[in-house]
Structure formats: structure tokens, C-alpha cells
Amino acid sequence: MYAQMVETGLKKVRTEEDMSAEEQAFQARIDAGIKIEAKDWMPEAYRKTLIRQISQHAHSEIVGQLPEGNWVTRAPTLKRKSVLLAKIQDEAGHGLYLYSAAETLGVSRDELLAALHSGKAKYSSIFNYPTLTWADMGAIGWLVDGSAIINQIPLCRCSYGPYARAMIRVCKEESFHARQGYDIMMSLAQGTPEQKAMAQDALNRWWWPSLMMFGPSDAESVNSAQSTAWRIKLFSNDELRQRMVDQTVPQAEYLGLTIPDPDLKWNEERGSYDFGEIDWSEFQNVLKGNGPCNRERLRTRVKAYEDGEWFRDGLNAHAEKKAARKAAA
Numbered sequence: 001m002y003a004q005m006v007e008t009g010l011k012k013v014r015t016e017e018d019m020s021a022e023e024q025a026f027q028a029r030i031d032a033g034i035k036i037e038a039k040d041w042m043p044e045a046y047r048k049t050l051i052r053q054i055s056q057h058a059h060s061e062i063v064g065q066l067p068e069g070n071w072v073t074r075a076p077t078l079k080r081k082s083v084l085l086a087k088i089q090d091e092a093g094h095g096l097y098l099y100s101a102a103e104t105l106g107v108s109r110d111e112l113l114a115a116l117h118s119g120k121a122k123y124s125s126i127f128n129y130p131t132l133t134w135a136d137m138g139a140i141g142w143l144v145d146g147s148a149i150i151n152q153i154p155l156c157r158c159s160y161g162p163y164a165r166a167m168i169r170v171c172k173e174e175s176f177h178a179r180q181g182y183d184i185m186m187s188l189a190q191g192t193p194e195q196k197a198m199a200q201d202a203l204n205r206w207w208w209p210s211l212m213m214f215g216p217s218d219a220e221s222v223n224s225a226q227s228t229a230w231r232i233k234l235f236s237n238d239e240l241r242q243r244m245v246d247q248t249v250p251q252a253e254y255l256g257l258t259i260p261d262p263d264l265k266w267n268e269e270r271g272s273y274d275f276g277e278i279d280w281s282e283f284q285n286v287l288k289g290n291g292p293c294n295r296e297r298l299r300t301r302v303k304a305y306e307d308g309e310w311f312r313d314g315l316n317a318h319a320e321k322k323a324a325r326k327a328a329a
């Protein structure tokens with residue numbers, strides 16, 4: 001169900017002998033740290049790789065609104081509700097910047113949305129898990145948006161200009177998202193024993209899926225080598241995952257919560273934490289469309305799109321009338 005939308009045709013990293021003169025010049029620009037812009041010549045596989053990653057990223061932002069949307073009507077206070085609403089609106093904005101960045105590569109937004117709605121395009125595995133309690137809003141902000149920042153800060157320096165620039169604003173907003181999540185966790189962790197138990201339960205459920213967000217282990221990551229050569233990826237999946245663990249463990253300690261991993265321990269020699277084995281069969285299962293909420297998420301997205309048809313029709317009719325009036329004048 002979640003087969004990829006575009007076949008990039010990359011079986012191995014392009015070496016200098018495989019490259020045409022144009023490709024060699026392109027690679028030299030990348031190696032010199034020069035940004036590639038929409039109108040520049042680029043290898044077809046670079047273009048397709050970016051469409052794959054940016055559109056998957058855009059879909060994740062849009063689908064990522066759904067688990068949190070579940071709690072807008074049940075936020076515990078007016079303040080929490082308005083903060084949550086603002087965060088969810090930010091996610092819609094991130095989706096729009098990213099769809100716009102993808103469109104600069106010659107693909108239309110309609111095509112991208114059709115691929116999402118038909119189940120052909122991927123979006124982040126994390127958004128296929130349910131949000132069972134209010135504490136999940138805290139855990140998502142803290143762990144999921146926290147991970148998003150770690151993954152996306154390097155993307156601000158990636159080789160494709162429109163993607164890198166979109167990421168700058170996204171990262172600024174993500175840091176507010178992570179803080180609001182941690183703030184919810186702080187309130188719960190300092191609250192009644194029941195509230196603290198709710199926070200611990202949310203951490204237990206979101207910890208491992210958050211680690212999976214960074215993608216398969218480096219040994220299994222088929223796209224990493226070429227994406228690294230093209231400076232789309234500046235750090236590997238495992239490097240970023242390790243960074244997330246090292247950053248988050250002290251935060252959990254401060255909250256007085258326990259990371260649900262008996263193998264977690266400080267490694268003095270490496271100066272970072274060792275952690276337990278990730279259940280990759282769960283990750284693969286979610287990618288195949290069989291996570292707890294995959295079907296519900298897609299159904300909700302498709303319905304929202306269909307319900308919005310009258311509005312898109314209205315906008316188009318208005319734009320056509322305006323253009324006709326301008327042409328007549």
C-alpha cells in the first residue's frame with residue numbers, strides 16, 4: 001500500500017565514472033557548498049529524490065495535524081486549547097511551505113495530494129499511533145517535535161535552496177512546539193499521582209515510535225548514501241537518533257519520569273547513551289499501512305479534501321472572474 005510514489009532509479013551511489021560532464025559539474029557545485037536553485041540544471045534522480053523526500057515531509061505535516069486535532073475540544077484549559085490550536089495551524093503552514101518547495105521541482109500539488117490520498121505516498125510512521133490521553137499532547141510536543149528539530153536543523157543547510165529556506169521557518173516554529181509539549185509534561189509530572197502516571201504512560205507509548213521516526217538503521221537505509229553525496233542528508237539516521245536519545249534522557253530525569261528501556265545506560269567511553277534494540281518489525285508493519293491508525297488517518301484526510309471541494313471551486317471561480325475582468329479592461 002505504501003509503495004513509493006517516484007522511482008528514483010538509484011541502485012547505487014553515482015561514481016565519477018558513471019557521471020556525464022554535466023553531472024560532474026553539478027556534483028562539484030554541491031561539494032563546494034553552493035545551493036542548487038529551481039531553475040538550475042539537476043540530474044533527474046536528484047530531482048526525484050527531492051520530490052520524494054519533500055512531499056513525504058509535507059504529507060507528514062498535514063497528517064500530523066490529525067492526532068492532535070483529537071484533543072482540541074478536550075484541552076483542560078482555554079490557554080492550553082489556544083496554544084494547541086496555534087500549533088496545529090503551524091503544522092498546516094509547514095505543509096504549505098513544503099508543498100510549495102516540491103512544486104518548484106515541476107510536480108503539481110494535485111499530483112502530490114492524489115499520491116497521498118491513494119495510499120501511494122509515504123508519510124511519517126509516527127502519525128499512525130493514537131492519542132489516548134491529554135498527556136499525549138505533551139509527549140508529542142516533547143518527543144515528536146523534539147525529534148523533528150533534530151532531524152530538520154541540518155536540513156536548513158541541505159543543498160536544495162527552496163527546501164533549505166522552508167526549513168528555517170519550520171525549525172523556529174518547531175522549537176515553540178517542543179517547549180509547549182515539555183510544559184504540558186512538567187505540569188503533569190508535578191501534579192497529582194494520577195497526572196504523573198498519565199505522563200509516564202504517554203512516555204511509555206511514544207518513546208519507541210519516536211526513535212523509529214529517524215528511519216531504518218544506517219545498514220538498512222537504502223537512500224542514505226546517495227542523499228548524503230548530494231548533501232540532502234548531512235547526518236545519518238542513526239547519528240540523529242543517538243542525538244535524540246542523548247538530549248532527551250536528562251529531560252526525562254528532570255521530569256522524574258522513566259524511559260521505558262531497561263537497556264538504557266550511560267556509556268562513559270563514547271560519552272553518550274547505549275539503548276535497547278528497536279522493534280523494526282513494528283516499523284515495517286506501520287510502513288506497510290498496518291499501524292494502529294493508518295486507515296483512519298487516510299480516511300480522514302480524503303474526507304477533509306472532498307468536503308473542501310466547494311471551497312476550492314469557489315476560489316477557482318473567483319480567480320477566473322477576476323482574470324476575465326482584467327482581460328476585458
Ligand code: BYC
Pocket residue numbers: 003004052053056057058060061122123124125126144147148149151152212213214215216220221222223224227233237287
Ligand atoms: N516513516 O533509506 P531511508 C519529522 C522510509 S516528522 C515513514 O533511510 P531517507 C521527523 C523512507 O522514505 C515530519 N517512512 O530513507 C522525521 C524510505 O522509503 P522510500 C516528517 C519512513 O529518505 C524524522 C525507506 O523508509 N519529516 O519531522 O534517506 C525524524 C528507507 O529509509 C520513515 C520528514 O519527512 C518514517 N519514519 O531517510 C524526526 C523529514 N523513515 O521513500 C522527525 C525529512 C524512513 O525509499 N525526511 N522511511 O520508499 C528525512 O529526513 C528522510 O526522508 C528520513 C528517511 C530520515 C525520514
